[in-house]
Amino acid sequence: MFEKGFEDLSVIDRFLDLKVNHQEEMQEIVQLASELCDAPIALITLMNKNIQYIKFKVGTTLEQLASNETFCQYFREGEEVMIVEDALQDDRFSNNKLVVESMVRFYAGAPLRTHDGLYVGSLCVAGTEPRNLSPAQKHLLKVLAKRVIQIMELGLSLDILKKQFLQAKNSEIKLRSFFESAGSCHLLIGKNLEVIAFNKNMAYFIDKLFQVKVFAGQSVKHILKGDMLKNFISEYHKALRGDSVNYEREVTFNEDIMWWSVTLDPGYNSEGQIIGISYTATNITEKKVHQQQILEQNECLMQIAHIQSHELRRPVASILGLVELFKANNYTSDPHELIMLGRAAKELDEKIRAIVALTE
Structure with missing residues (x-):
């Protein structure tokens, strides 16, 4: 059952307390899941031992549910997508509050699982008519669930990063541990466009795309040129003013088309002053395909x-x-x-x- 994943409730509580910067993208994911799975209801939920919190949603006004009222309590270990074609005919759900009062008949959910295997919630779709998902729709739900957990883990990591590293530039060991444990490309830039830190993924792509060996202290002006530099500086100054910048970009790499989700976030010191920005690029080609x-x-x-x-x-x-x-x-x-x-x-x-x- 799903609750077997809750070995570390403190980690789940940190996700619940997290202020997700990608609010718009998370809402777009539930909207996309609803549209492409032809389901009137779609949810991103987080679940501790007693309560399921509905963080983003389409087609419902529910804010939370008791854990014993949820469908996702029945996720099995290793299950990628759980399908309930007709809840009224399923003994586990026939007397469920959602089935009796809200007329839910169909349910499909993909668990949100962290990189170390901890289950923290689900991305799910539901409807009032019995049905199933096509293989393509099941795969899409699984891909979108992976994107949700990427966003949440990135937000959690950046939250830690901004509290620990940006308070003191000499925290390079802590920063490196985070940077190299993540699959995205990361870059920290100071208030004068100087590179403070970067991970191996970022160094690799900068080398391949621009034929530049990046190093700490280097100016971004020595990496980017022309319109690309002009656009980056515009986004950089917006982040320095305290606004998050989020967009998706198509890049040709080794003759292949890749899609990246890019975020520029302001970085603060202990006094709440902005002292730089964090730049993160995540490969979302699979989702786009x-x-x-x-x-x-x-x-x-x-x-x-x-x-x-x-x-x-x-x-x-x-x-x-x-x-x-x-x-x-x-x-x-x-x-x-x-x-x-x-x-x-x-x-x-x-x-x-x-x-x-x-x-x-």
């Missing part, structure tokens, strides 16, 4: 629906009309009628082949 796949699948379904509802009617109507004509003439026909029947059958065959092609 699967979003595009879902959009392409939806486009194919729309084309199939159009063919079925509009283009199939004409040849079918022609064939039915000719059949009635044959019947009225005691099933005798002239060559012209047979030619018309052949044309209608050919057109119908072409439309069916078009539908088959869209499903391949």
Whole structure:
């Protein structure tokens, strides 16, 4: 069961207390999960031993639930996506408050699991009609759940970083331990555009993209050039004024297209003064690829629906009309009628082949 993951409640409480900087992106994730899974309800939840807190949501006004009222209490160890096709027919949920009062019938959830295996919540979708998810939708839910935990762990790490490192620039060992344990690209920049610290991932990409060996004390002006430098300085000054900057960017790397989620956050000292910024870039190519796949699948379904509802009617109507004509003439026909029947059958065959092609 899900609650077996709660070995360290203090860690979960830290996630609950965390002020997530990516509020807009987290809300976009639940909106995306709702739309691409065709579910009216989508939630990002955090759960301690007694209460499930609903942090971001679409389609509900609920703020929290008792742990024994939740669906995700039944997550099994190692389970990537839990599906409940019809809660009313499931003994675990048939008397559940959500099923009885809110008419929830369908549920699909992906657990939020930290890098060290601790379960802290879920990304889930729900609806009032029994159904299932397609394999592509299940995979998308799993990918989005990974993105949620990336954002939360990054926020937690940056929170620690800003409290520990930016209070004293000589905390390099602590900073390095955090930087090199994370999969994203990290860079700390001072108030004069000087590089304070960076991780191996950042050094690698700077070297490959700009042919520059980055080092502490180096000016960003010696790394970036032209419009890229101009845009970065604009974003940098916005962060220095106390605003978080968030955006997604497409980059060509080794002839491959990669998508990155970029964040610039202000860094404060113990007196609350801004003394620099933290720059973080996270690879979200997989999420973008699967979003595009879902959009392409939806486009194919729309084309199939159009063919079925509009283009199939004409040849079918022609064939039915000719059949009635044959019947009225005691099933005798002239060559012209047979030619018309052949044309209608050919057109119908072409439309069916078009539908088959869209499903391949």
